[in-house]
Amino acid sequence: MSLRALIVQRIRNHGPLTTAAFMDLALYHQTLGYYTRAPRRTGRAGDFYTSVDVGPQFGALLATQLDEMHRLLAATGSPTFDLVEVGAGNGQLGRDLLDAAQTTYPELYTATRLTLVETSAAARAAQPATLGRHRARLAASSAAMPDQVCGAILANELLDALPTHAVTMTSEGLREIYIDLAGDRFVERIGPLSCPELAAYLARLDVALAAGWRGEVNLAAADWVRRAARRLQRGFVVLIDYGHTAGELYSGPHDGSTLTTFRRHLVGSNGDDPYQRGGPAWLAHPGEQDITSHVDLTTLRAVAEEEGLEVLGLTDQSHFLLGLGALNETDSGTDPDGVEAVRHRLALKTLLVPGGLGSTHKVMLLGKQVGTPALRGCSFNPRTAESHA
Numbered sequence: 235m236s237l238r239a240l241i242v243q244r245i246r247n248h249g250p251l252t253t254a255a256f257m258d259l260a261l262y263h264q265t266l267g268y269y270t271r272a273p274r275r276t277g278r279a280g281d282f283y284t285s286v287d288v289g290p291q292f293g294a295l296l297a298t299q300l301d302e303m304h305r306l307l308a309a310t311g312s313p314t315f316d317l318v319e320v321g322a323g324n325g326q327l328g329r330d331l332l333d334a335a336q337t338t339y340p341e342l343y344t345a346t347r348l349t350l351v352e353t354s355a356a357a358r359a360a361q362p363a364t365l366g367r368h369r370a371r372l373a374a375s376s377a378a379m380p381d382q383v384c385g386a387i388l389a390n391e392l393l394d395a396l397p398t399h400a401v402t403m404t405s406e407g408l409r410e411i412y413i414d415l416a417g418d419r420f421v422e423r424i425g426p427l428s429c430p431e432l433a434a435y436l437a438r439l440d441v442a443l444a445a446g447w448r449g450e451v452n453l454a455a456a457d458w459v460r461r462a463a464r465r466l467q468r469g470f471v472v473l474i475d476y477g478h479t480a481g482e483l484y485s486g487p488h489d490g491s492t493l494t495t496f497r498r499h500l501v502g503s504n505g506d507d508p509y510q511r512g513g514p515a516w517l518a519h520p521g522e523q524d525i526t527s528h529v530d531l532t533t534l535r536a537v538a539e540e541e542g543l544e545v546l547g548l549t550d551q552s553h554f555l556l557g558l559g560a561l562n563e564t565d566s567g568t569d570p571d572g573v574e575a576v577r578h579r580l581a582l583k584t585l586l587v588p589g590g591l592g593s594t595h596k597v598m599l600l601g602k603q604v605g606t607p608a609l610r611g612c613s614f615n616p617r618t619a620e621s622h623a
């Protein structure tokens with residue numbers, strides 16, 4: 235049975251699904267989900283690019299930040315460094331980080347105990363081969379975060395891929411958007427809230443939503459930050475994702491939905507799904523395309539603080555990478571006009587450019603029991619950290 239047919243049957247038997255339940259099936263169904271079925275979904279042969287797919291430069295710059303974090307912890311009695319990457323896919327970022335650590339930060343390399351946390355069994359199975367010569371540094375490859383971490387928890391483009399609820403403000407108050415059927419076609423249907431946490435989430439933000447507004451409430455992302463904070467005994471959390479402040483996400487009378495989909499590098503294309511023409515693109519081709527939403531930085535920050543984490547920085551990706559020395563990076567090739575050098579410069583440009591990954595992606599740096607060190611990733615323009623508060 236196809237995933238589409240399975241979802242149709244489930245709605246017929248049990249009624250409409252929340253968007254979170256729909257996303258959970260479309261992305262993570264245990265045999266047919268989009269992420270479940272393949273070891274890697276991004277890059278040229280996939281559906282979209284993450285910073286990791288741009289090249290090893292992203293991992294190399296991140297290694298500079300992790301080295302600083304390791305040195306801060308080592309100076310106060312933690313010689314080993316747990317590096318826990320969550321949403322690690324096939325391990326490509328882990329590989330890039332270890333490549334850079336081995337050549338540039340040997341002490342970090344020796345101290346690192348890498349754990350790759352990934353829901354998709356297909357992606358987990360690919361991790362040892364991706365890590366290659368660094369395999370011995372892999373302490374664990376697992377679907378769940380370790381209970382205790384002393385080091386750093388890292389997640390690049392994880393939270394945007396977590397199943398989210400969608401809500402709308404009506405003249406009768408806040409309502410939830412469900413996925414129902416009109417014949418064989420998935421359609422959105424407005425209904426009562428599926429759980430009280432949705433209203434509580436928005437009430438806490440104290441936002442005034444006009445009738446007609448709609449958007450997402452990502453309870454799973456907030457929960458994830460809570461869990462990460464509890465598992466971190468001492469060290470840092472590095473979150474990189476596209477997101478906005480609550481003020482930007484939850485305001486105005488406009489349609490604030492950020493739910494979107496990527497398929498074969500096209501955004502929001504559903505024209506070739508015979509069932510879904512004209513409807514929201516993310517309802518098309520379940521199990522065959524990504525579904526994603528922007529994260530709410532204000533809530534993630536508030537949850538982190540409630541859990542005893544210190545916000546050490548919140549900036550955009552380009553300032554973060556510039557602070558880590560992106561402009562000082564030279565390629566390993568000898569000819570500055572050679573193909574490798576040009577490729578290297580193009581990759582850095584892609585990671586930094588405003589309007590692209592450089593400004594859509596935000597970096598949140600959190601600490602626990604480490605004081606309030608001024609981290610290199612926040613050194614480029616300290617005012618940026620204030621502006622996102």
Ligand SMILES: C[S@@+](CC[C@H](N)C(=O)[O-])C[C@H]1O[C@@H](n2cnc3c(N)ncnc32)[C@H](O)[C@@H]1O
Pocket residue numbers: 269270276284285286287320321322323351352353354357377389390391392395396
């Ligand atoms: C958008 S991809 C990003 C992959 C990689 N981090 C990168 O930047 O290229 C999101 C990944 O997170 C994984 N994922 C989703 N929920 C997860 C969870 N709760 N724990 C671990 N991995 C998860 C998905 O299976 C997928 O591989």
